[in-house]
Amino acid sequence: MNHKPGKYKVKDIKLAAEGDRLIDWAESRMPVMTALRKEYSRTKPLKGYRIAGCLHVTKETAVLVKTLVAAGAQVSWSGCNPLSTNDAVAASLANQGISIFAWHGMNVKEFYWCIEETLKFKPNLTLDDGADLIFTIHKNHPEFAEKYVIGGTEETTTGVHRLRAMAADGALKYPVIAVNDAETKWDFDNVYGTGQSTLDGILRATSVLLAGKNIVVAGYGHCGKGVGVRAQGLGANVIATEVKPTAALKATLDGMRVMKMDEAAKIGDIFITATGVKDIIVKRHFERMKDGAIVCNTGHYDCEINLVDLEKLTKSKRLIRDNNIEYTLKNGKRIYVLAEGRLVNLAAAEGHPSEVMDMSFANQFLSQVRLAVAHRKGQRLEDGVHDISAAQDQEIAGVKLKTMGYSIDKLTPEQRKYQDDYSAGT
Ligand code: ADE
Secondary structure (H helix, E strand, C coil): CCCCCCCEECCCHHHHHHHHHHHHHHHCCCHHHHHHHHHHHHHCCCCCCEEEEECCCCHHHHHHHHHHHHCCCEEEEECCCCCCCCHHHHHHHHHCCCEEECCCCCCHHHHHHHHHHHHCCCCCEEEECCCHHHHHHHHHCHHHHHHCCCEEEECCHHHHHHHHHHHHCCCCCCEEEEHHHCHHHHHHHHHHHHHHHHHHHHHHHHCCCCCCCEEEEECCCHHHHHHHHHHHHCCCEEEEECCCHHHHHHHHHCCCEECCHHHHHHHCCEEEECCCCCCCECHHHHHHCCCCEEEEECCCCCCCECHHHHHHHEEEEEEEECCEEEEEECCCCEEEEEHHHCEHHHHCCCCCCHHHHHHHHHHHHHHHHHHHHHHHCCCCCCCEEEECCHHHHHHHHHHHHHHCCCCCCCCCHHHHHHHHCCCCCC
């Protein structure tokens, strides 16, 4: 890798050595990425391609970036959340010659400035978590989609949801692979990754006992389920709020109580939003909460908890500990908001553990390779949202299992024939 510093803006380049160690640690837990890097640094399928990335700058993301570079890509990176950048990791990447624009605690204007900086080298490929890069290109540089960009990848549920809406309107001007919809992403990263890292963030910001607490999880999708089940495992009484009957039903069969937020607001000790929708906790909920209630969000955007409403009810505020602001309301009650309502798992902790990001980022990496290889063969994918292939999913899961030391059975030809035989019955 090129060790000359690239073009960058990070908090403090002197943190690079600390970042190197964090990245080494993550790498030691990411055997699938290590195997991919070894294989593709020989064939370099991304040689000649410029990739702009907008995804949380964590130690795991650094492993992805280094793998893209090893496969021949030129990369320019920004973080996809103002509070999720690890400054030491950003410094390490900058010091290794990666063009990176990211620091912890930036404001929204700076956030978009960083994205614009990464677009200056006119990328051929985009790699997103939350689709901000794609939206910025479509809004500010629509000509890029025609002239330079051959495709993109999207990491998260919220991003994929919006891109599908954009594609349905005919507004999406290049192909995007929905990494989120791979089984090796949503069934692991969203469930086990979010489950563990969200509780990790809450504990780092509060250090409270979870056993015996009423924990309200808003949204019982894959992320909400992961959080709910893990909280239950630590002895919490979990309450789920939902709008979708099947999801609510799942929560009840998982042993959670289901009720409307209007009711849950009165009895919750800790509230965790995981819906991808705005205004889940608003004024009337804050008014009903108990003194000392803790509120946080683990959805992609910071719109789930309406902090403007909370401010209106507030008499005074103070930072009581890192990532934890105490709001004292005019009625004397105190409410604690973690990580300013942004992703608590990334802002207050380190995001999902390396072991699950190993699979999610293998999907990201292979999808970028798929777009480049198709383009090189003159077979650019159609504009719109594309799924990860089932074969890629199974291959990643198979490699992961192998690195964990597990082997599984294989169907015999007779069993396979039996499976497909629709004349066979009882
Ligand atoms: N999203 C959730 N956890 C993450 C991590 N550790 N790195 C990058 N993106 C993430």
